Amino acid sequence: MKLLLIGATGSPYFEHCRREMLDFLRSSKTVGLLSAANPFDEQAYFVAMKEHLTRNGLSTAKELIHICWNSNWRPSLNKIDALVVPGGNTFVLLKRLYQSGLIEALRYKIREGLPYIGSSAGANVTGPNILTTNDWNVAGVSHFEALALVPFNINPHYVERSASDAPNSETRSQRIREYHQFWNNPVVGIEETAVLSVVGATAPIVSKGRVKLFTKDGRQRSFGSGEELVWDDWTSSFEGSFEGEKEIVP
């Protein structure tokens, strides 16, 4: 399994992680782009994204094709040798993965080796559930289990409290503490410019941006460039600080 998890899609798209992305896609010829997180005009989004990626160094030898959740996506999915899922609304994305049947197909394909790049919402859905997204559940989704490719939940666009936030609203770490009142699995906050390169059960940070690991016991640990998150599997400890559980129970 080979994932590139990115804290934000960024503007211009993927500019902040251009090198990591091109490196990750080095041996891919046909790259799929799933736009299902976009609650507005997916076709226009794909066109703009394709233009940006091509201009910003995606080899012209590569084909970028649109994976549309609401049309016949199977032939396209079978054609690609890497998949990119950018941000948008995580609840909208998850709803469409279930509606289309893509949830099972993606889980299978990615576990079998399809390289996957997910930014923001696209990173969120690789965790066990999406309940640590910053997005609002505008689609009224009532199921939250996601791809469960990694044993930790993700909070993208991670920031510490900043002076000009609404001063009396919760910080990310307070929200994560609330999450751990109900759930056992760790949460990884990914700063906007941070990129995690997951291979199996190891995830080196391949960017200047940092990530922060929060475990149920209240501990926090930051990881920067050159460091790596390491876990054994679902049932074993996470960097020694997390007593993992296979079942996620509310």
Next chain:
Amino acid sequence: MKLLLIGATGSPYFEHCRREMLDFLRSSKTVGLLSAANPFDEQAYFVAMKEHLTRNGLSTAKELIHICWNSNWRPSLNKIDALVVPGGNTFVLLKRLYQSGLIEALRYKIREGLPYIGSSAGANVTGPNILTTNDWNVAGVSHFEALALVPFNINPHYVERSASDAPNSETRSQRIREYHQFWNNPVVGIEETAVLSVVGATAPIVSKGRVKLFTKDGRQRSFGSGEELVWDDWTSSFEGSFEGEKEIVP
């Protein structure tokens, strides 16, 4: 129906809206406090809140009693002549309102005239649904319909984009635009220091803080001290700019 809707509980509790709160509770003798939005230690929270409110001017002639969602709340609810519901996690609050049966009891009591003060999560639940909260759904709640005492959804702790937010995450107005891709009712952003005094279908802003009305057609309008939101009823227009619908459809 008489509601006081406040953008934040604040620190110290209710200090920023002390005068409006005391004024609202002027003729109440027995005030209930429902702590169900607090995902941690509700008893400790009640004790701290009671101490603050008493020190900050809540008359000693008034009795402040704890309404506990997970014990026999009916006798307490029948005793009070005003209810305060402070912030915390909106999903946790709504889950407990359903679990306990308080959702129906509160809807009835408040419609019959029980004065209600709601801040943050406590304000959110007075709308048709809670899908415009800033909170995370840490409790994995799958039903979102709330008290529907007012025809608009609420976004508390409202702020415009600030320079030190994570620069590539959505602004509140972008999130509200996403909401309006799926839902028809208006959304009211309430700044932390803003207080809306709802009487029937009129809500004057009784604070320095401002509120902002967002309608499905994309229009936004700010209201400050001395101005008021006015709507006729569920089926009629909202300040002329909103074509209301009785049914909220996803």
